[in-house]
Amino acid sequence: MTTVTMPMLETYPQEINLDRRQLADVIDTLTACSEACTACADACLSEPMVAELAKCIRTNLDCADICATTARVLSRHTGYDANISRTLLEACAMACQSCAAECELHADMHEHCRICAQVCRDCENACRQLLSVMS
Numbered sequence: 001m002t003t004v005t006m007p008m009l010e011t012y013p014q015e016i017n018l019d020r021r022q023l024a025d026v027i028d029t030l031t032a033c034s035e036a037c038t039a040c041a042d043a044c045l046s047e048p049m050v051a052e053l054a055k056c057i058r059t060n061l062d063c064a065d066i067c068a069t070t071a072r073v074l075s076r077h078t079g080y081d082a083n084i085s086r087t088l089l090e091a092c093a094m095a096c097q098s099c100a101a102e103c104e105l106h107a108d109m110h111e112h113c114r115i116c117a118q119v120c121r122d123c124e125n126a127c128r129q130l131l132s133v134m135s
Contacts, residue, residue: 003028008075016077018134023074026130030071030092033123037064037099040116047110056102056113063099066092067123086134089127096124 006024009016016023041060044053070092074085100120107114 003031005075012077014077017080018130022130022133026126027071027074029123029126030067030074033096033119034064034067034071036116036119037061037067040103040112043110043112044106053106053110056106059099059102060116063095063120066095070127082134086131089131089134093124093127093131096120096127100124 003024005027006021009020009024037060041057041064044050044057044060047053050057066088070088073088097120100117103113103117103120105113107117
């Protein structure tokens with residue numbers, strides 16, 4: 001998948017105290033997770049037993065918003081505050097963990113939930129890996 005994330009990070013004129021390739025990969029993973037969660041919530045709304053998926057829809061939408069916000073904050077480096085980035089990454093990992101667990105409950109019946117759960121697990125791991133190298 002070609003994105004503009006890495007080319008944009010490469011043009012940043014100041015030093016970034018993180019590996020730019022890893023940072024770009026995490027931002028892209030966050031964006032993909034936000035999209036998957038939004039699509040899963042929408043697909044859940046189209047299911048005949050939508051009331052049974054209310055918690056899944058809510059969890060999907062929360063995770064989508066948290067991932068999107070985290071991606072936006074990680075894309076900005078002027079006046080960087082590591083405490084804010086760490087806090088968002090921790091919240092994002094938790095949201096992804098919760099969303100994956102909820103989607104896994106429905107994965108046998110709904111393929112969109114199975115896909116979303118895997119994307120959330122990947123995003124949770126990416127957030128935790130970036131957290132492990134942040135100073």
